[in-house]
Amino acid sequence: MIDQDNGVFPAVCPLDCPDTCGLLLHKENGKIVKVTGNPDHPITKGAICNKVRNMTERVYHPERLQYPLRRVGAKGEGRFERISWDEAIDEITTRFRALSETYGPECILPYNFYGNMGILGVDGMDKRFFNALGASVLEQTICNAAGNTGWKYTMGANRGTLPEDTEHADVIVVWGGNIVSTNMHQVVLAEKARKKGAKIVVIDVHRNRTAQWADWFIPLYPGTDSALALGLMHVLFERGMVDEAFMQKYTVGHEALREHVREYTPERVARITGVSAEDIVKLAELYGRADAGYIHIGNGLQHHDHGGMSVRSIACLPAITGHWLKRGGGAVRTNSYASTNGDALERPELRANPEPRVVNMNRIGEALLEAEQPIRALMVYCSNPLVVAPDTERVMQGFAREDLFTVVHDLFLTDTAKYADIVLPAASSFEETDLYTSYWHQYVQLQEPVIAKIGESKSNVELFSLLGQAMGYDPEIFSETPEQMIADALKDTGNPYMNGITLEALKANRFVKLDMAAHATFLETLPTPSGKIELYSETMRERGLPPLPTYRPAVEGYDGERRPSEEDKYPLMFLSPPNHNFLNSTFANSAKHQKMEKMPLLHIHPEDAERRNVADGDPIIVWNDRGRIELVAKVSDAMLPGTVISQGLWWDGAGRKQRVNMLTPNRLSDMGNGATFFSSTVEVKRQ
Ligand SMILES: Nc1nc2c(c(=O)[nH]1)N[C@H]1C(S)=C(S)[C@@H](COP(=O)(O)OP(=O)(O)OC[C@H]3O[C@@H](n4cnc5c(=O)[nH]c(N)nc54)[C@H](O)[C@@H]3O)O[C@H]1N2
Ligand SMILES: Nc1nc2c(c(=O)[nH]1)N[C@H]1C(S)=C(S)[C@@H](COP(=O)(O)OP(=O)(O)OC[C@H]3O[C@@H](n4cnc5c(=O)[nH]c(N)nc54)[C@H](O)[C@@H]3O)O[C@H]1N2
Numbered sequence: 001m002i003d004q005d006n007g008v009f010p011a012v013c014p015l016d017c018p019d020t021c022g023l024l025l026h027k028e029n030g031k032i033v034k035v036t037g038n039p040d041h042p043i044t045k046g047a048i049c050n051k052v053r054n055m056t057e058r059v060y061h062p063e064r065l066q067y068p069l070r071r072v073g074a075k076g077e078g079r080f081e082r083i084s085w086d087e088a089i090d091e092i093t094t095r096f097r098a099l100s101e102t103y104g105p106e107c108i109l110p111y112n113f114y115g116n117m118g119i120l121g122v123d124g125m126d127k128r129f130f131n132a133l134g135a136s137v138l139e140q141t142i143c144n145a146a147g148n149t150g151w152k153y154t155m156g157a158n159r160g161t162l163p164e165d166t167e168h169a170d171v172i173v174v175w176g177g178n179i180v181s182t183n184m185h186q187v188v189l190a191e192k193a194r195k196k197g198a199k200i201v202v203i204d205v206h207r208n209r210t211a212q213w214a215d216w217f218i219p220l221y222p223g224t225d226s227a228l229a230l231g232l233m234h235v236l237f238e239r240g241m242v243d244e245a246f247m248q249k250y251t252v253g254h255e256a257l258r259e260h261v262r263e264y265t266p267e268r269v270a271r272i273t274g275v276s277a278e279d280i281v282k283l284a285e286l287y288g289r290a291d292a293g294y295i296h297i298g299n300g301l302q303h304h305d306h307g308g309m310s311v312r313s314i315a316c317l318p319a320i321t322g323h324w325l326k327r328g329g330g331a332v333r334t335n336s337y338a339s340t341n342g343d344a345l346e347r348p349e350l351r352a353n354p355e356p357r358v359v360n361m362n363r364i365g366e367a368l369l370e371a372e373q374p375i376r377a378l379m380v381y382c383s384n385p386l387v388v389a390p391d392t393e394r395v396m397q398g399f400a401r402e403d404l405f406t407v408v409h410d411l412f413l414t415d416t417a418k419y420a421d422i423v424l425p426a427a428s429s430f431e432e433t434d435l436y437t438s439y440w441h442q443y444v445q446l447q448e449p450v451i452a453k454i455g456e457s458k459s460n461v462e463l464f465s466l467l468g469q470a471m472g473y474d475p476e477i478f479s480e481t482p483e484q485m486i487a488d489a490l491k492d493t494g495n496p497y498m499n500g501i502t503l504e505a506l507k508a509n510r511f512v513k514l515d516m517a518a519h520a521t522f523l524e525t526l527p528t529p530s531g532k533i534e535l536y537s538e539t540m541r542e543r544g545l546p547p548l549p550t551y552r553p554a555v556e557g558y559d560g561e562r563r564p565s566e567e568d569k570y571p572l573m574f575l576s577p578p579n580h581n582f583l584n585s586t587f588a589n590s591a592k593h594q595k596m597e598k599m600p601l602l603h604i605h606p607e608d609a610e611r612r613n614v615a616d617g618d619p620i621i622v623w624n625d626r627g628r629i630e631l632v633a634k635v636s637d638a639m640l641p642g643t644v645i646s647q648g649l650w651w652d653g654a655g656r657k658q659r660v661n662m663l664t665p666n667r668l669s670d671m672g673n674g675a676t677f678f679s680s681t682v683e684v685k686r687q
């Protein structure tokens, strides 16, 4: 493909998005001129989002990094000089060696996430390198850790309803997920269900694009989802809309739960959530009387202090109604049916220190500033922490430390890369071989290079191979080809769903479906301690968590169940979910994508705006004790009063001060040490 100047070639969307679309890259004269969806992909069927339709803007962006750089200006200033790869690798390995000898290897920390979901690059050669080095380990919990942990307490594994089945649901509840923007093919499937008569309900703090598409939008106060789920359970039990036989056979703790939810009356839950008692009853009736109720549990509702519990509570609903037994019924948080042979990829045996220090990525600022054993070197790749990590002010202070040696590998000089001592150019996913699974559908895909690497850029696999070789680590392990790595990753996975997934099959078929035979006994083989759906969880009790689903108010601004109010220093709940046209902070530097997104706004309710003398279109300041940002007011009743929302992770620059994470807390969630981006309070005034 790489040698052919013209033609249409298969590809995979590398972005951190559940859909993992099959793509077609249209090449003319050696360049990709168009990106379209691959109509042969069984789930994504040729439809792709606007972001990726404009992917060539990113691949051929004039500011794409072409060669390695060494910092010559102050940290953060963005002044660099060109150096060669040899110099870069030499400087990095010399520094790593010296630091490791003087302070021990755990003074070096990788910081990475899933800017490219290719498994070899983020859970492969990189991990081998840091294992051999003996570096500290990053706890990668910025995305879905809270909710996925909450789900697992209830269901055992991050597996749920199969996407294809959801078109057979007759009630679809999209709970805290903006799927029109973030999971567009679930919308297509829900539309199919709707044509057959299904009702679509959206429960969200924001009348976002998805809420506008729904049949019924239910707005609520942020972080109160557990209470709503408990109120629904109250009505379901009280009105007998539960499946006793299902609960007997497949759950533990239903008797305790039945007693427990008595206190969550619709009236009390209405006070907590802002959803009226009538609507709570109406929703319980709609869901309880459905034949196959399907709940999509989004990522947004779990970025809270008690995000784990919110997901756990919602996950109990299909277990008391028995909707799991109906085609299309049930729920999904994350569908991780696929898995690879992690040991073959990451080689844990290379690590001489089997219990290294672990640093939570949500607290990187604090770790850089306060760790008892200082972090002295940081290697960032596939992530942009200066924009995406909470409490940016502290992250910035940490990255600004003169004695910290920082390497950033990226396609662009991001806000983070500006703080690097050495910047390395990364290849785009279309320039390298990698393996892709989806965290929603059941197809595994292979990417092979379609174009040559731009400039002197290198893929993650190449970079960490080079570093490993330069450090003198086992040359066999650090010179494996991507094909060898894939073949090994697919061998002995111990996962029956992976039967038949081989490199040969992927080369021949492009999309290889997991072997779903094991799914027939999904409910009989749940990997919880009891083997059943745990409405009551003994494990949670042992870990000091409430064993039954329980509402707990957010930390910031709450006093018991009393919400933040105008008497408080920071009376407004501030939420900063993703926008439609960026992918986290990816695309935020593309003029085309910026234009589609227009500008960073703060959605504010007319009552809250009036009280502050703020009019639509006014430039405003949003602040709290952590920091301040500048946005433009969008006065709208898309939220309940007291909630303000700014979508999208914009970079700073060109005089703009708009990074939402200046305002977000680095507290960890109740479960899974997850992020709590949306449990934040602020005040707003005109500029
Ligand atoms: N266009 C686009 N697509 C993306 C991304 C992107 O940045 N842009 N990011 C990708 C990634 S990494 C992820 S994790 C997913 C995330 O995608 P989703 O699962 O859709 O999650 P979010 O968009 O974070 O939040 C969804 C909604 O939850 C709402 N919400 C916030 N707090 C609460 C609450 O307490 N209760 C309820 N009920 N709702 C609440 C938010 O306001 C938002 O409307 O999307 C992926 N896809
Ligand atoms: N306020 C707020 N903050 C959030 C969120 C939110 O909703 N609100 N969402 C959170 C969530 S759910 C997530 S998942 C995180 C996402 O946070 P990140 O994973 O940091 O996501 P991106 O901002 O997309 O940054 C990815 C970077 O990787 C680079 N990259 C892409 N491909 C490659 C490659 O092959 N090699 C290398 N070396 N680099 C590459 C891209 O150019 C980009 O700069 O953000 C979190 N932060």
Ligand code: SF4
Residues within 6 Å of the ligand: 013, 014, 015, 017, 018, 019, 020, 021, 048, 049, 050, 051, 052, 184, 583
């Ligand atoms: S970002 Fe998501 S919807 Fe868009 S092309 Fe990639 S996988 Fe598909």
Ligand SMILES: [Mo]
Residues within 6 Å of the ligand: 016, 142, 143, 144, 299
């Ligand atoms: Mo995410």
